[in-house]
Amino acid sequence: MSSARSTFALRLGLWYAIWFVLGAMSIVFLTYYLTSASLAMRDRQILRSKVGEYAAAYVRGGFGSLTRTVQAEQAAAPERLYVRVVDRGIEIKVLSNPEGWNPSRLELESARLSDGTLVEVGKSSEEREALLARFRATLGVVTLLIIAVALGGGWLATQSALSPIRRLTQTVRQIIRTGRTDARVPLAESPGDGDAIDELTVLFNTMLDRIARLVDAMRASLDNVSHDLRTPLARLRGTAELALAAPADVERYREALADCVEESDRMLAMLNALMDISEAESGTLQLQRQPVDLNEVLERAVALYADAADAKGLTLEHPKADGPVVVSGDRPRLEQVAANLLDNAVKYTPTGGRIEASVSSHDGAAQIQVRDTGIGISSEEQPRIWDRLFRGDRSRAERGLGLGLSLVKAIVIAHGGTVDVESEPERGSTFTVSLPLS
Numbered sequence: 001m002s003s004a005r006s007t008f009a010l011r012l013g014l015w016y017a018i019w020f021v022l023g024a025m026s027i028v029f030l031t032y033y034l035t036s037a038s039l040a041m042r043d044r045q046i047l048r049s050k051v052g053e054y055a056a057a058y059v060r061g062g063f064g065s066l067t068r069t070v071q072a073e074q075a076a077a078p079e080r081l082y083v084r085v086v087d088r089g090i091e092i093k094v095l096s097n098p099e100g101w102n103p104s105r106l107e108l109e110s111a112r113l114s115d116g117t118l119v120e121v122g123k124s125s126e127e128r129e130a131l132l133a134r135f136r137a138t139l140g141v142v143t144l145l146i147i148a149v150a151l152g153g154g155w156l157a158t159q160s161a162l163s164p165i166r167r168l169t170q171t172v173r174q175i176i177r178t179g180r181t182d183a184r185v186p187l188a189e190s191p192g193d194g195d196a197i198d199e200l201t202v203l204f205n206t207m208l209d210r211i212a213r214l215v216d217a218m219r220a221s222l223d224n225v226s227h228d229l230r231t232p233l234a235r236l237r238g239t240a241e242l243a244l245a246a247p248a249d250v251e252r253y254r255e256a257l258a259d260c261v262e263e264s265d266r267m268l269a270m271l272n273a274l275m276d277i278s279e280a281e282s283g284t285l286q287l288q289r290q291p292v293d294l295n296e297v298l299e300r301a302v303a304l305y306a307d308a309a310d311a312k313g314l315t316l317e318h319p320k321a322d323g324p325v326v327v328s329g330d331r332p333r334l335e336q337v338a339a340n341l342l343d344n345a346v347k348y349t350p351t352g353g354r355i356e357a358s359v360s361s362h363d364g365a366a367q368i369q370v371r372d373t374g375i376g377i378s379s380e381e382q383p384r385i386w387d388r389l390f391r392g393d394r395s396r397a398e399r400g401l402g403l404g405l406s407l408v409k410a411i412v413i414a415h416g417g418t419v420d421v422e423s424e425p426e427r428g429s430t431f432t433v434s435l436p437l438s
Helices: 002-076 126-178 196-245 250-282 294-311 331-347 404-414
Strands: 082-087 091-096 106-112 118-124 290-293 315-317 326-329 354-362 365-372 418-424 428-436
Touching: 002 082, 002 106, 002 118, 002 126, 126 196, 196 250, 250 404, 290 294, 290 331, 294 315, 294 331, 294 354, 294 365, 326 331, 326 428, 331 354, 331 365, 331 404, 331 428, 404 418, 404 428
Parallel strands: 315 354
Antiparallel strands: 082 091, 082 118, 106 118, 290 326, 354 365, 365 428, 418 428
């Protein structure tokens, strides 16, 4: 593993160095080319200028004026020039021919006058090539420095870039070795603004936080399930033992079996609700979406709980909406949401109380609202009522699994909605489900 990391770091460093050197060498070669071209153009301009100047001097005063002009310039100017005049193609007169020049390095410019005289001016390229040779030597030293800087910079950049990845690897290795998910990847002391590695570190830590919460929730759910299953299983065993211990009686056996079936149904309902909640929270809950009028959903739930409300002496009201309130959703799941909210309202509202269930639409969202005058929920318990198997102190007197509101929230979130509660002890509760309109 260490060898693989070293190989990756070496490849990354060399890749960075190669591209850096290639870019720098491109700039060096371009600089040399432009410098060489500029010097050659300068020499060419000098030759053209001198040809024109000498031709003008010859036209003004003949060969003598040209000779004086050339001698004066050669004495004062640093530029060494070769000057030759061909008089109408017959007589050749060389006015300036510095010693030590290599004829093969001579660059010439000429001008033919109206009387047929040819004026030639030449300049050796040796001085320019010597300057370029010194420039090449300097660029060679600079190139070596660039390569050294690229290799050192590539190594440093690689170490800096891989440092957070190494921290991430160490954290993952620690989690694999210990099985504990409370380890986190340390963040850089000065995290870069929008840096991809820093973002990856934050996302990885966020993922670990979510995994830790899910593991804790699973442990808590298992503890709660084991606790809640212990009671019905004990009742099942007790009912069966009593039936077996008593004298043989078919009617007694029938009652015992009926009790066993009832307890089994309660356990199955608990397990099914837990599975639905888990599927909804993990995003695997299958929703058969179709246009659903929430008025119809709430009417079915109200009709289902009307008899239970009457039996308890409660007033159950269902104001009609102005028109259809249609959402895209799974009708049975939405009916489950409405039924659970009404079940809680009927269960925890004392005799003589009032329940109002309504449907409305506001700001592009459809709402189901269930308001009651029940026992209410304390502010300390309100954040926990959505937890699986949670039952408040005042709600334990009623039969229930503590899964209804958890299932409501899971289904609503799976539909892309929200659910909220407003409640005060002894003053009732208001549950509001908001879903996007179709």
